[in-house]
Amino acid sequence: MNGTAPMYKATQRPEAEAQLRTLERLETVCRARGRRVTRQRRAVLRALLAEGGALTAYELLERLRVEDGRSTPAGVYRALEFWMAAGAVHRLESTRSFILCEHPEAPHPGQLLICRECGQVVETEDKGVAAAAHRLGEQLGFVLDRHLVELTGVCGSCRARGRAAEPGRRPA
Numbered sequence: 001m002n003g004t005a006p007m008y009k010a011t012q013r014p015e016a017e018a019q020l021r022t023l024e025r026l027e028t029v030c031r032a033r034g035r036r037v038t039r040q041r042r043a044v045l046r047a048l049l050a051e052g053g054a055l056t057a058y059e060l061l062e063r064l065r066v067e068d069g070r071s072t073p074a075g076v077y078r079a080l081e082f083w084m085a086a087g088a089v090h091r092l093e094s095t096r097s098f099i100l101c102e103h104p105e106a107p108h109p110g111q112l113l114i115c116r117e118c119g120q121v122v123e124t125e126d127k128g129v130a131a132a133a134h135r136l137g138e139q140l141g142f143v144l145d146r147h148l149v150e151l152t153g154v155c156g157s158c159r160a161r162g163r164a165a166e167p168g169r170r171p172a
């Protein structure tokens with residue numbers, strides 16, 4: 001116990017108890033907006049939460065089918081559409097996959113940092129980036145309706161691994 005809270009990373013597996021709380025919170029947000037949480041919808045949310053990272057619709061379907069053979073691609077897409085509308089799921093355009101958002105209470109602009117080596121996704125919200133994007137839109141006469149910025153690269157742990165694997169490299 002050193003008293004410092006680790007920065008939340010979307011692909012780090014949270015404890016099971018924390019997962020359950022997150023699930024309950026997301027479902028409450030949903031119900032508060034007058035939306036029903038069906039079995040399929042809950043299963044999709046649970047699978048994304050258990051993964052702790054991004055999944056494609058196909059990967060989601062595979063996971064759902066382990067528990068429920070009746071799961072269909074159309075059902076998975078409907079559930080994803082539902083959670084995206086509720087703000088609980090973000091779509092990653094660059095990798096055609098979906099990720100859980102743990103703070104869907106209010107619509108929010110944000111940045112998603114995606115590691116192309118391990119697939120780790122970190123969601124962050126830098127107001128400066130959002131403001132710059134808004135300014136840019138205004139200058140160029142655009143009304144922007146998607147405020148999630150996807151940034152791709154190699155994460156810290158993959159870079160560390162890569163350095164360790166470099167032949168002939170000696171520690172500094």
Ligand SMILES: [Zn+2]
Nearest residue numbers: 101102110123
């Ligand atoms: Zn989000």
Ligand SMILES: [Zn+2]
Nearest residue numbers: 115118155158
């Ligand atoms: Zn990585």
